Amino acid sequence: MLNIGKVLEELKESPYEEIVIRAPHCGVVRFEPLEPGARVSGASGQWKEKPGTCIAVIERERNKRPIESVDKGELVAVNRNLEGTFVEAQTPLATIRHFLSKDEVLKIILQKALYLFCAPERAKYYFIPEVEKNIQASGSKSVKVHDGLELFIMSRMKREAPLAYSGPGGVIYAKYFERNENIDAGKPLIGVCPESQLPLIEDVVLRVQTEWEERE
Amino acid sequence: MQNSSHKVLVANRGEIAIRIVQACRMLGLDFVCVYTAEDEQSGHVRLAKETGGEKSLYRVSSYHDANEILAVADAAQATAIHPGYGFFAEDFRFARRVTQRERGLIFIGPSWRVIRELGDKINTKRLARSLGVPTVPGSDKPIYDEMEAEEVARSLFEFQKQCGTEQPTVLIKASAGGGGMGIEEVYDIDLFRSVYRRIRNYALRQFKDEGVLIEQRIRDFNHLEVQIVSDRSGQNPVHFGTRNCSIQSTGLQKRVEVAPGFDPSSLPYSFDAAQVLTDITEHSLALAREVRYDNVGTWEWIVARNGRPFLMEVNTRIQVENGVSAAIARIRGKRGVNLIAEQIRIGLGEPLGYTQEDITFEGLGIEYRIIAEDPTNRFTPSSGRIERFSWKEEPWLSMHTHVPTDAAYDIPTEFDPNLALGIVWGENLSQAQERGMDFLDHLTLDGVDSAGAPLKTNVGFLREKTARILQF
Structure with missing residues (x-):
């Protein structure tokens, strides 16, 4: 039998997860002026129509793609050493600490x-x-x-x-x-x-x- | 290669990516490869790392993403893109974009106009019919309407009954499909709709286009091909002979390819096999001249038991089985023909440099496709881990594979399950068969599937079929 109370207590002890934001594809990356500790939000709205906080922009083939936070939380690291460079797909760009929602x-x-x-x-x-x-x-x-x-x-x-x-x-x-x-x-x-x-x-x-x- | 200042982006994976890299190195050309996360262990990644220097390899999100491929081409300062087979190989929009963008690149394949004209099965049929080239009876445009599809199928059933066909059968094919994917047979018009809907849904999922072709299923046939090569002038196409690809899986996918297409010197045929080979070659060249074909391509034919040929389609790209044609071809008597190197050379603008008279053929080649699959269960792919893969090196054998032989390899489930191509050459059919069996006998391919059971392979199937090669 599932002990809901126990599971809830366990989750309360560590109520967050670290999310690594990666480059979805190749391109030249430029970071937004956000520093570790900044609050970020994920997409919101009934249809997730409101974009999350923009962390970086990747440009390829003259198309700029904003890289947004996928969830709300706190920015804990930004790989600024990649600023202005051509990054490969899946390159880690930033890390956020996200507190679990209901x-x-x-x-x-x-x-x-x-x-x-x-x-x-x-x-x-x-x-x-x-x-x-x-x-x-x-x-x-x-x-x-x-x-x-x-x-x-x-x-x-x-x-x-x-x-x-x-x-x-x-x-x-x-x-x-x-x-x-x-x-x-x-x-x-x-x-x-x-x-x-x-x-x-x-x-x-x-x-x-x-x-x-x-x-x- | 006269101009070796080019850098070729290899927009493909696995075995063909390896062969393109090898051809580039043979021609003294620089190259750059791409790979996805699933392909990290693939041999083409290792080859690029070992032979291409630091920036010869880029990880991309998908082989299907044109923006990504072109962005890498710019970052790596590539001057040409080789699409291999599959992915962008027959996408005229991609070929056009490659050549017409601000920083234009060379598309190593036919020009986009040729791909547009012949890459579509339906246009090819129309064009062939206008030249008097026989084609498979059926629809000459993609059908999106169920009623129309049923009407065409009904007329094909009727036609076959009138011809006295014992078991009239209609094929439903995904119009945007290829390589035997998305094809089913219908034996009874009452079952047509359910099969049609299944193929339509499959086509939509896999190819994002629900158009289908309805064709007469010609039973008791051989599947032949003609290998065409033509330079950018489009004026002097030559052929590199024929291939027989009749040994297929139940899903109509090739498993053994043989060059030449028939062997009347050692096998009896109920028709003039040599004449059929001449006819399909001439028809193919006529069509190539008509459209000013300007790279490598394959004309696919069905030959019925009475020897009557029907053009099925033209594949405007290098084929998987190009190596078996190269194995028997000689240019000015010299061995070592490499059709991928030829493709790159003429794709980059060099003239062909020889005529049909300079091309001769010697012996017989067999290509085996080594695949982890279960031939006893409708050739279901077996995914899992290959733990041991080895074969005996022979002067008459060439192996093309992206599977490492010195480390375990997890077969990615995202792509075709082809693992390797073994090409055997013999002076004649019986020697080629003997060598083919010897190759298969010394082949080790062991591993475990995702359920922990021994990995299933098609080696037994290939062995069983070797004795029947080229028999109608």
Whole structure:
């Protein structure tokens, strides 16, 4: 049985994570005048339409791309030695310390509470078109799954294969993959909540909402 | 190479990237490679580090990102881009952008106009038909409408019934696909819609274009190719012979390629095989002359059991199997033909420097594609870790691979599962087959798949098929 209180206490002891901001692609990098210790924010708004704090700008092929903080937190390091140089993809540019939000804490706890159906292999995963349609129309919680249901298309090495769900029946409470994203073997694809467990999950949500204090 | 001041950006990965680097070094040209995080262990990365100096290698986010490739080309002061095969090789927009941007570069491939004209299967069909070149019956434009697709399929079923075809079959192909990807057969018109929708959805996911082609499935055929080479003048195309690529996986992907395309000197055919080879070569050259083809390219043909050839498509790029044609070709009697080096040389503007009369052919070549896959389970790729990979060196064998032989290698799941190409040369068919078996017998490819089971490979399949090479 999941001890929500204990998990919450553990998270409160170390309520942040360090996020490394990397160059998404090659280009010449120029940093914004931000010093370590500065507060930064991530994209916000209903559709994440408000950009986060701009940390640097990468230019390639006369296209400038702002590199924004992906979350709110405190800037702890900036690799200013790269100023004005051509950097390769994935080069670390800055590090921020981010304090966990309620949603993130909830996600961590739910991963312990839900039944996780994991990727059998590193691949891209898609819901089959009928399920995708339902999820787009009414959200993932509208989809009930059961053992043996053909639920995914697994795409790797340009080949596609159907993948059936195996596990207890229930609703898809959480989805952990994005379209066209490679998921490593063993990483969760969906979190399924058996109907009998719904009260427990609702309790988790309620406790996180009331007990977790978000920090700037 | 007369002008060796060029620097070539190799916009590809794996085995072909290695061969492009080797060809550059052979021509005395400088080069720069790119790689993604998944390819850190790949042989092309190691080769670039070892032979190219400090700034010969750049990590990029994707091989598909044109901005990224061009930004690296500028940073590395490259003067030309070699696209290899796949990725940007047949993308006329990319080729046009490379040549027309402010800091123009040379695209080592056909000019963008030629790629646009022939790179599209449908345009090729139209053009071929206008020249009287036979093409596979079916749609001559991409179809986006389900009703229209069904109507074309229905007419093809009807046509085959009228021809007395035993099992009429229609192929549905992703129009933007290639390399055998996104192709399915339909045997019954009542099942057409479900297969059509599957291919359409697949095409949208993989190629971002849901157009499909509907064609008659010609059963009992051989898949032949003609290798064309032509310099920038576009006026004097030559051919480097034919290849037979009929040994394929269930997904219609090539596994064994043989040059030349038929061997009437040692095998019986129910048609005049030598004449068919001559016909498809002449048709291919005619089309090349018509469009002023100006680099290397492959004309792909289907030859039915009665010897009737149909043009399928033109691949406006270097093919995986270029090496098997090179293995049997001689220029002015000399061995050691390297079609990638030829491609680079003429791509950079040098004249071809020889005519068809200077090209001769000797012996028979077999190319084996070594792949981690399970031939007993629809050739499903086997991803995992290769722990031991070795073969016996022979003077008649050339191996092209990006897989290290002195360290373990995790097969990336992001790309095609091809691991290596083994090209065997023999004086005749029986000697080539014998050597092919010898090569496969001494090949070691061991490892574990992602579930911890022994890695599956297609070596047994290749061994089994060797005896049937070039038999119709």
